[in-house]
Amino acid sequence: MTEMPANPSASPWRKLPFLLILLVAGLGAFLLRDQLSFAQLAEHRDALLALRDQHPMGAALGFVLAYVLIVGFSLPGATVATLTGGFLFGLFPGVVYNVVAATLGAVAIFAAARMGFGDRFVAKLQESGGQVARLQAGLRENEWSVLFLMRLVPVVPFFMANLIPAFLGVRLHRFVISTALGIIPGALVFTSVGSGLGAVFDRGETPDLGVIFAPQVLLPMLGLAALAALPMLLRFWRRAG
Structure with a gap:
């Protein structure tokens, strides 16, 4: 009789979903670089609007599914997808579709990485001790702050912001929230830009994505980031005192 592996979590099959994501992401970077673009959205805008008007529910579901696949497989075009959500469905419910789809795609990457490598990586960190273990403990203690900062201040690429929590043993519900x-x-910012794309198309221009750096947009986002970091700073001050 064939013996079962002593550690089922070490089965190579558990790595397959994450390896598949990496493979599709690599292929997509070359094959879809020019397909999921603003130019393509401008070219097919009339067909997309007609599809939305004729099949509103199907268009919404199809859009969310396509967005989930783009994020879940780390394909190029996530920003264009967000703009498309605003263009097709307006600020609301477009922003709802965008947030739901992006979150589901992120969860897919997180779950695949966690299943394939995360648990073993966390165990190795705990066994290593020393500075690495202390760093992990510090991140765990300030988990909410770190997670929110990675989303509010996009210094860390979105793909890496999905992997790091998986490799550090973050609980799924905290990652989702x-x-x-x-x-x-x-x-909200990019969906709002997308909702005005009709006028941009008519002028033959491209959308100004630098709007996110405008003071009236950037300052509130930095304020939210400071609020997210506050618990972490308070712990540091208490210990320093």
Whole structure:
């Protein structure tokens, strides 16, 4: 009789979903680079609007599914997808569709990485001790703050912001909550830009994505980031005192 593996979590099959994501992401970077673009959205805008008007529910579901696949497989075009949500469905419910789809896609990456590598990586960190273990303990202690900061201040690429929590043993519900809430400010900005794309298309221009750096947008986002970091800073001051 064939013996079962001593550690089922070490089964190579558990790595397959994450490896598949990496493979599709690599292929997509070359094959879809020019397909999921603003130019393509401008070219097919009439067909997309007609589809939305004829099949509103199907268009909404199809859009969310496509967005989930783009994020879940780390394909190029996530920003264009967010703009498309605003263009097709307006600020509301477009922002809802964008946030839900981006969160589901992020959860897919998180779950695949956690299942394939996360648990073993966390165990190795705990066994290593020393500075690495102390760093992990510090991150765990300030988990909510770190998770929200990674979403509110997009210094860490979105793909890496999905992997790091998986490799550090973050609980799924904390990842979902911080992702869904943390991406809302940025989603509101880009969905709002997308909702005005009709006029941009008519002028033959491209959308100004630099609007996110405008003071009236950037300062409130930095304020939210400071609020997210406050618990972490308070712990540091108490210990320093």
